[in-house]
Amino acid sequence: MMRALLLMLALVAANSPAAAAPASPVSYDYPWCVMGGELGYAGDCSYTTRAQCLASASGRWNLYCDVNPRVLFREQQAVRRKGVQQHPVH
Numbered sequence: 001m002m003r004a005l006l007l008m009l010a011l012v013a014a015n016s017p018a019a020a021a022p023a024s025p026v027s028y029d030y031p032w033c034v035m036g037g038e039l040g041y042a043g044d045c046s047y048t049t050r051a052q053c054l055a056s057a058s059g060r061w062n063l064y065c066d067v068n069p070r071v072l073f074r075e076q077q078a079v080r081r082k083g084v085q086q087h088p089v090h
Contacts, residue, residue: 029070037062045070 032053035043037060045068047053053065 029068029074031068031071033066033068034060034063035066036064039063041069 030045030047032047032050033043033045034047034053034057035041043066044056047056047065050065057063057065
């Protein structure tokens with residue numbers, strides 16, 4: 001009887017949401033980041049508008065807003081790819 005109860009509890013625990021795999025990381029890079037101070041270069045890139053970013057940085061020592069470097073890099077790569085496609089090598 002005790003084994004059956006333990007087995008049942010183990011099955012319930014294994015199927016609970018807490019035992020589920022963690023959610024996948026967010027794959028969206030927001031365009032604005034609060035940087036500097038304790039946040040460092042990577043910063044907190046969770047802002048869709050510059051106004052949101054400035055509001056978050058306001059009153060916090062040594063913080064500033066800038067464009068997300070990952071977004072800039074991705075845009076530069078897209079421009080380079082388009083440039084390569086427009087001018088094929090002969």
